[in-house]
Amino acid sequence: MKDENKRDLYLKVRVSQAEMDAIKRKFANSGMNTLSGFVRAMIFEGYIVHIDENELKRLNVLANNIANNINQIAHRVNVTNKVYKEDIEDIKSLADKLIQPLLFLQSKCLQLRH
Known part of the structure; x- marks a missing residue:
């Protein structure tokens, strides 16, 4: 045998x-x-992992744009000493745009685990 x-x-x-x-x-x-x-x-x-660099760059650009927008809102709040409902809604909207690609990326990374 x-x-x-x-x-x-x-x-x-x-x-x-x-x-x-x-x-x-x-x-x-x-x-x-x-x-x-x-x-x-x-x-x-x-594992052999293919990373689409264009998608990561797009995600990075989106995160930078969101950070810039939040900084502009924070600056306006500091200058006027007022928080506007529209600013809060903008921040929530920007966060929603970022969370979906991040959740997708997270799900792909978790698939690599045994």
Whole structure:
């Protein structure tokens, strides 16, 4: 009867010196005991994550615009010493525009967990 967990096959992968250095650094930081175990863990449990940089930039621009608008409202409150209902509604509206993309991003990040 053959032991199915016996590791008697080899996987040969060519890497550059810079790639090998990076692998060794990651292995050293992993806390794992063997490079083979580390590589297997990365193959079977690792992730390749594609991040749409345009979406992140759009989210960053939105957050900056919201921060600027809130700062303008805060400045107006400090100058006039009055809080206007419209300003509060604007802040709530701006927060609503930001929360949906952040919740989407959070859900995607949580999907990466086992």
